Amino acid sequence: MLSTLDAGRWLAAGGVLAAYAALCWQCLGRARRRTPSASETAADGVLIAYASQSGQALELAEQAAQTLGTAGVPAICLPLERVDLARLQTCRQALFVVSTCGEGDAPDNAAGFVDRYLHVAADLPALRYGVLALGDASYARFCAFGRRLDAWLQRSGARPLFDRIEVDRMAPAALAHWQHRLASVGGLSEASAPAVTRAPLQHWCLRSSRLLNAGSAGWPVYQVELQAVDAAGAPCALPDWEPGDLLQLFPPGEDERPRDYSIASLPASGMAQLLVREVRDEDGRPGCMSALLGGAAQTGTSFAGRVRAHPGFRLGANATRPLILIGNGTGLAGLLAHLRWRAQQGDGRNWLIFGERQAAFDALHADELASLEARDLLARCDRVFSRDAPAGEYVQHRLERAADTLREWVEGGAAIYVCGNAVGMAPAVHETLGRLLGADALARLAEEGRYRRDVY
Numbered sequence: 001m002l003s004t005l006d007a008g009r010w011l012a013a014g015g016v017l018a019a020y021a022a023l024c025w026q027c028l029g030r031a032r033r034r035t036p037s038a039s040e041t042a043a044d045g046v047l048i049a050y051a052s053q054s055g056q057a058l059e060l061a062e063q064a065a066q067t068l069g070t071a072g073v074p075a076i077c078l079p080l081e082r083v084d085l086a087r088l089q090t091c092r093q094a095l096f097v098v099s100t101c102g103e104g105d106a107p108d109n110a111a112g113f114v115d116r117y118l119h120v121a122a123d124l125p126a127l128r129y130g131v132l133a134l135g136d137a138s139y140a141r142f143c144a145f146g147r148r149l150d151a152w153l154q155r156s157g158a159r160p161l162f163d164r165i166e167v168d169r170m171a172p173a174a175l176a177h178w179q180h181r182l183a184s185v186g187g188l189s190e191a192s193a194p195a196v197t198r199a200p201l202q203h204w205c206l207r208s209s210r211l212l213n214a215g216s217a218g219w220p221v222y223q224v225e226l227q228a229v230d231a232a233g234a235p236c237a238l239p240d241w242e243p244g245d246l247l248q249l250f251p252p253g254e255d256e257r258p259r260d261y262s263i264a265s266l267p268a269s270g271m272a273q274l275l276v277r278e279v280r281d282e283d284g285r286p287g288c289m290s291a292l293l294g295g296a297a298q299t300g301t302s303f304a305g306r307v308r309a310h311p312g313f314r315l316g317a318n319a320t321r322p323l324i325l326i327g328n329g330t331g332l333a334g335l336l337a338h339l340r341w342r343a344q345q346g347d348g349r350n351w352l353i354f355g356e357r358q359a360a361f362d363a364l365h366a367d368e369l370a371s372l373e374a375r376d377l378l379a380r381c382d383r384v385f386s387r388d389a390p391a392g393e394y395v396q397h398r399l400e401r402a403a404d405t406l407r408e409w410v411e412g413g414a415a416i417y418v419c420g421n422a423v424g425m426a427p428a429v430h431e432t433l434g435r436l437l438g439a440d441a442l443a444r445l446a447e448e449g450r451y452r453r454d455v456y
């Protein structure tokens, strides 16, 4: 489970979340062009508050601000953590675009809001609101955070503008419904509601797929390289991306069920490099996309896909900080992207803590990591293996053993990035970091954007 971060102190207004300010800068910029100040917007226009783990809710919130702006309705788009009760009390209309992560939890960037407010009803009689809840119906607690937020708003006396809209895996029909509701909030006719726009799909051609862990006790892991091609199959310009971003690929015939993969490479490499583990369902059948990428598809096969910005896992304001990169399995992909970028900058203040099963088979990208270390581009590299004798070790155990160094790095301004398993690794690391650094300190790091997770 992605446990909810403990309550952080409400930071002094001026010290607000540099990372998320950068993250929603574009959005704020747009809102600012339309309205001189946030407080004015809160009273006169529509507040769009989002809670997003991997960027989809953020994207929809930004588009909603744009739709309303086009309709001449001032709107401001803010991460939920920057929304306080005073703002909700002065604002007449608010739209909440929120995803659910972990096992029915709020995204990391909403944890502070949850802890501060959701436990007791507030007093919001003047507020009219709408909730767009993003989720995945294959999880037991579908859209749980959106439902919880909706229930709290109702208990607090706020009145819904429309029934909560729940979206299963970004299903187009539910998103079209949202656009219609949005149009009526903006005073537009439903017919003139613009469709939700997504970055255009491109063709991604499979160039290579190489098994990295032959002999492993775990499922196979492949290093997969894809190149953007045009409709005729000729290589074309790669879209730009930043370390931390994702490649979203659509298995043939599954237009509504794309799969997201962390991109390990930098655009300059000319390829999107991924780490893909073959997954199996409960009956032992291989997952469709992972099987295709892991050898079932011939090189030269093209898939529809797009690069998806993942602002919550980019470096952003952390680009100049020391980095503590923690992960397991294919989570190495998201961490490698950061390491490769830092190597390009000549910045070696990076500490990698990576876990897998057996050193003999699962030491993914060992040569590259050794080379980074040798060139002083990786200050410290801890690889731990859970199935090796005498006593297997997990990343959280290594963190524990290196507690003093961890504190030194954090005191020295380091940011912490966690990438990999949402079940097992991420909660264990979260619990250990909370114990070693203090739960409040960890919550503060999260609110400052210095603790970021890409877990799945």
Ligand SMILES: Cc1cc2nc3c(=O)[nH]c(=O)nc-3n(C[C@H](O)[C@H](O)[C@H](O)COP(=O)(O)O)c2cc1C
Residues within 6 Å of the ligand: 051, 052, 053, 054, 055, 056, 057, 058, 098, 099, 100, 101, 102, 103, 104, 105, 107, 134, 135, 136, 137, 139, 140, 141, 142, 143, 144, 169, 170, 422, 455, 456
């Ligand atoms: C690790 C993880 C856990 C998730 N847990 C849930 C869940 O408990 N309930 C749910 O409805 N959706 C769950 N989802 C699905 C997300 O809510 C959905 O993918 C959403 O579109 C993500 O939006 P975001 O990019 O704004 O975070 C989970 C997704 C991930 C990656």
